[in-house]
Amino acid sequence: MVADHLSLPAPDGSKCSSKLRRASSSSGITYRPLQVVADHLSLPAPDGTGLKKQKTSSMTNATAISTSKFGQDSPYQDIARLITLHGYPLSIVENEDMRRILKNISPMTNKVSLSDMEEHLLALFQKKKINVKDEIALTSQRISLSASIWTHDGPEPAVNYLCLTAHFITEDWKIHRLVIKFGMYWCSPTNLERIIHCKEACVPESESGSYNVIWDAIRDWNLDQKILSLTSVGEIKNDANTLKLKEMLIKKRCLPIRGKLYNIACVDDMLNSVVSDGRSYMLFLVGDIVKDFFGACASSSSMQQQLLEVISQMSLKCPQEDAKWWHKLYFRLEVVLQFNKLFPAAEVLSPEDMTATWSICKILRTFYRVIEVISSPSSPTANVYFSEVWKVRTVLQEEASNDHAEIANLVMEMQEAFDEYWQNSYVWLSIPVVFDPRFKMSFIKFRLQQAYSTDSLGYFSEIHDTVQELFDEYYNATDQLSGVRLLGSAALDADDDDDPLEDWDDHLNCRMSSELDDYLGEVLVPRKDDFDILKWWMEHTTKYPTLAAIARDVLAMPASAVQSEAAFSSSGPVIPKHQSTLSIETIEALVCSRDWMR
Known part of the structure; x- marks a missing residue:
């Protein structure tokens, strides 16, 4: 029976039913x-x-x-x-x-x-x-x-x-x-x-x-x-x-x-942990709704046919038998909502049940899609992670003000766990975005102001200082050898009042600030679906050699x-x-x- 395959797990977890060192490269110097x-x-x-x-x-x-x-x-x-x-x-x-x-x-x-x-x-x-x-x-x-x-x-x-x-x-x-x-x-x-x-x-x-x-x-x-x-x-x-x-x-x-x-x-480990914190609340809110719906389908041959029609039209894959409990629950909620949309005359949900089902499904849908992206076998570049994690923050923020008191309580519990992760991770999530020429620092600043208003300055300063520190370290490594030679010759004239290499130091400092400032100051690349960030950096390696070296490293960082x-x-x-x-x-x-x- 379809209902058996889609049966809800019990709250205790059991099943209700069985079913910079210089290196030469083809593109120039990398660091x-x-x-x-x-x-x-x-x-x-x-x-x-x-x-x-x-x-x-x-x-x-x-x-x-x-x-x-x-x-x-x-x-x-x-x-x-x-x-x-x-x-x-x-x-x-x-x-x-x-x-x-x-x-x-x-x-x-x-x-x-x-x-x-x-x-x-x-x-x-x-x-x-x-x-x-x-x-x-x-x-x-x-x-x-x-x-x-x-x-x-x-x-x-x-x-x-x-x-x-x-x-x-x-x-x-x-x-x-x-x-x-x-x-x-x-x-x-x-x-x-x-x-x-x-x-x-x-x-x-x-x-x-x-x-x-x-x-x-x-x-x-x-x-x-x-x-x-x-x-x-x-x-x-x-x-x-x-x-x-x-x-x-x-x-x-x-x-x-x-x-x-x-x-x-x-990230997927964190999201699984966050959603697990709200397990008892979720099952309390929608467990009976799902159970009653599939029970009704099992007792009516016409509803069974309608249910099969709904499932056949869904692009969402049916979860495996060993899927996590919330993944199974999410799939069933999507089925319930889709059924109600295609066959409204059936009146399978009361208005209150519809509110609870929609809100819980919305949260789980976001979690599911974020994990799909960050855990993709195609190995996404790290610049996409910030926006994906931000989707989780956004949906929790929206549902925290839900008129349904139990849902609001559920979301507040989940927010506590998510906020702990965010405080420990926002810097590393933000840095790859800075190296996305479509967004850079301005996008990070925009998002932080949205979330924290006047308190955003502290977050932004931490990210900005980290990027500057990263750039300085990579840049200094490229001139370490020549710098040592020059400093050695300068030591011979240590007794002289005038430093003959002072102009060289000024030149280096100017170059250091110039590459990073030039990149951040340039007009943002227009957003488009087929943008290839790796291709963009390959084509701009000569113009931004130090930044390209950093981008090559940070864009490979995995989130899963x-x-x-x-x-x-x-x-x-x-x-x-x-x-x-x-x-x-x-x-x-x-x-x-x-x-x-x-």
């Missing part, structure tokens, strides 16, 4: 803030001791696999690519039909075991990892990271998986997102069976954490002097050791502007650590059940290689 840490120095662990590293013996062995057994032209390498791309279980190689096919293709082919197949997968992973490492190493710009938590498909997970993704813009101004690490960072010491399955020496929770996985990746990929930001869910963002990592990087002067752009809260499908799922990203008992090295090889091969 990255000067790295102060020497290349040969590595950062210490937060406690001053070496961190426990996950075993990599299988990965090491994979690099030494003989060419005759694991060569590129081996049919097993084709099977490895097939398993990686399509998520097939490794046991496919033990299937008799598959073995017969392989034998027919290559008579010299011998039977392959699961362990052999794992080695093929690891060999494929290591080969592709070299290419990805080269790509990241060659970029002269900074890289933003995003960290998400994965679980395995099954009972309560005894381990946590962390997926680390690198986001950056290449010299041809194309945005890239590449998974660079997939690690396991905690395992319950009481679950012996799980420990055996994971094939890992598990460490106590107190001695392990997401920090280990992130730090391993930073060292492995030589990113300590290239990081700009880390976007993560609250569990990672607020972890004590993760915060120590930020402190370490700041102390070693590895992060621009003292790490102001580093620790970014995942997962893609929309996982953002709407109640379980988040999931490891398939048939992969969850593999070694962590093999799981990492599958996850990373699949991402790189797409």
Whole structure:
């Protein structure tokens, strides 16, 4: 029955029914803030001791696999690519039909075991990892990271998986997102069976954490002097050791502007948290409305036909079975409203019920669409995030004055959670907008005055000062080497009253202010739907070399650590059940290689 599929979850969560360093480039000179840490120095662990590293013996062995057994032209390498791309279980190689096919293709082919197949997968992973490492190493710009938590498909997970993704813009101004690490960072010491399955020496929770996985990746990929930001869910963002990592990087002067752009809260995680704060209110307000509506549809064949007609005309996709409760609720509310619009004679809602349904649906619709945009697989540039988050602020502001007292109370609770996020995030959300030639500082000022009136000056000053500080740091890095030489020669004449290089300093200061001021002072680019911000900056790199370098970095910052499908799922990203008992090295090889091969 349609009503069964669209049944409302119970308030307790159960289901009601089953269903600047100089670098040459093709476009001229690009810049990255000067790295102060020497290349040969590595950062210490937060406690001053070496961190426990996950075993990599299988990965090491994979690099030494003989060419005759694991060569590129081996049919097993084709099977490895097939398993990686399509998520097939490794046991496919033990299937008799598959073995017969392989034998027919290559008579010299011998039977392959699961362990052999794992080695093929690891060999494929290591080969592709070299290419990805080269790509990241060659970029002269900074890289933003995003960290998400994965679980395995099954009972309560005894381990946590962390997926680390690198986001950056290449010299041809194309945005890239590449998974660079997939690690396991905690395992319950009481679950012996799980420990055996994971094939890992598990460490106590107190001695392990997401920090280990992130730090391993930073060292492995030589990113300590290239990081700009880390976007993560609250569990990672607020972890004590993760915060120590930020402190370490700041102390070693590895992060621009003292790490102001580093620790970014995942927007979809925040929105899910905000809407969860109002769960009981929402179900109280519209739970019975939805239940009664679909109950009426179930008892009337004519209404069932009308309901199917409504759903078939909706562009909104029906949520998956494991979708978050509010996503399911939002879909049902849209169905109710659309039904009432197409068949008003049915009078399925009273005026009061219509008010509550419309208001709750309006809020959830905004949340849904914002998450869709920021978690898009197409990797949007960071200049779009401010306006998307502003939509959430606007809808909450509008509904806070709702005449319906219960709705107003609900919204006030949600506003408190949102305002906490906004206070911690408005600076990083605003900076990419400044580098959008259609908006710049004037748009930020306009929005802040709308929201805070006379109190907006403090917010605007913080954003303006941060942009200036960012520009100064990037600009100074470009002339660091020549500046050192000139200052050295000036020191020889330190006893002279007149500074022979004073005019040079004045010239530099003039240039510094000129590029930023010229950009901000130019007429805004007209808004149009097909505007390509990356193309615009590529074409204006020569005119604004320092600003282009900053734009290349900040526009790649992600606002979400997962893609929309996982953002709407109640379980988040999931490891398939048939992969969850593999070694962590093999799981990492599958996850990373699949991402790189797409």
